Amino acid sequence: MALRDPKDTISIFWIAPQFLVFGVSEMFTAVGLIEFFYKQSVEGMQSFLTAMTFCSYSFGFYLSSLLVSLVNKVTSRSGHGGWLSDNNLNNDRLDLFYWLLAGLSFINFFNYLFWTRWYCYNPSLVGRRVSPSGAKDSKSSMNDIEMGAGDWLGIAAPPPFSDPTAAGNRIMGGVNYASAAGGILDETGQHYGDRYSLNQQVVNFETTLSQLRTMMSPENLNQLLANSIVVMVFGSNDYINNYLMPNVYATSRTYTPEAFANLLLNRYSRQVEALYSVGLRKFFLPGLGPLGCIPNQLATGQAPPGRCVDSVNQMLGPFNEGLRGLVGQFNGGSHPGATFVYGNTYGVFGDILNNPGRYGTL
Structure with missing residues (x-):
């Protein structure tokens, strides 16, 4: 919970570790996706699928905004304000919202494991190499x-x-x-x-x-x-x-x-x-x-x-x-x-x- 005494302050650097973890995870995810599309896509589709990767980021940002609105709507039905309705750490339930995100990430991980079991790795596509000049x-x-x-x-x-x-x-x-x-x-x-x-x-x-x-x-x-x-x-x-x-x-x-x-x-x-x-x-x-x-x-x-x-x-x-x-x-x-x-x-x-x-x- 936030500080109730307005004279007290909290340094912004308390959130630096979270952003560091987030940045590192994004880096590894992006590299893995690009490498996957270049090694496991048919000839001529690498650039298109890479573009779709960045396009998926925009969908993710849109869905995150939609999720915030949906959570506020559902949690405000009890007569109280939603978890994220007041933009106030003392009144909002940001802790519950983060637990929701953790649960969704957990479900997403099992969704990933499910589809990896069905995916058929194609080693014949791995040997393609392109020089830095593109040829x-x-x-x-x-x-x-x-x-x-x-x-x-x-x-x-x-x-x-x-x-x-x-x-x-x-x-x-x-x-x-x-x-x-x-x-x-x-x-x-x-x-x-x-x-x-x-x-x-x-x-x-x-x-x-x-x-x-x-x-x-x-x-x-x-x-x-x-x-x-x-x-x-x-x-x-x-x-x-x-x-x-x-x-x-x-x-x-x-x-x-x-x-x-x-x-x-x-x-x-x-x-x-x-x-x-x-x-x-x-x-x-x-x-x-x-x-x-x-x-x-x-x-x-x-x-x-x-x-x-x-x-x-x-x-x-x-x-x-x-x-x-x-x-x-x-x-x-x-x-x-x-x-x-x-x-x-x-x-x-x-x-x-x-x-x-x-x-x-x-």
Whole structure:
């Protein structure tokens, strides 16, 4: 209840903790809703559903005013004023009104639990990634090609490693360990926050391997690994989100393009060897595409309108040639029973850019 002596005062800061809790809860709610709509909505609906989220806030404010009027009307029937009719803390029953709000929140929580039981989580929508510029990053484009190849082979898209349901029989058809901004080097993409580098992705694969060992005999597991196709798409982030960001990373000041390519290939080959050592035998290792032609680099203004950044494309040569040579070495007899295939990504996308008419129109 309020103070009855008008000479006494109460500091406004007594309500600061309540507003702090309210603000934090709103923050987490908003972030969760936006993330849900972007990860679990069909293509093209993310912006619309996000707008509906903010529209729902306006409905909430309207309903709160309606609730106050309704409570006053119902509670004033006894002949006394309503709980909130006098705008006076000494006369109003704000305490009862807050208990009502607590009860409604409690009911709303159980309503949320009810609908979450009926909701069917769709992990196939989680893997979509959009770069800060609004366009898909180079790794997402390559993932589109992988999915197209999977459709051609009659193979369903594997679940992402971070999917909680990626266990049991679901991992028998493969697992997607890809991570936005993750690269061959551990520090690549660290300005974006959490991501899985190549090293961590291999560790994640070993986690999957441990699960498989509990599900099948050693003979069947060896057969499964030998028949599996390993697609490793790496290197682009080490340039886009590392070497080509001199204000954030020191690699461009420490290594020449040739030395940087050798550094990447040395780290890359170690992990390929590690995967071979556990029984994997079929590897597809695509090279880098023309990164100087992606929006990320065109936005730097280093090239005339309509042209790619040639300096960026030229520095990729040592990596692509080195990876091609590495594949040749792997196929030279040092890895019996294994097949390594190099993908000429640069040539494929270069032909698309130079001869777009061959591939249809948008």
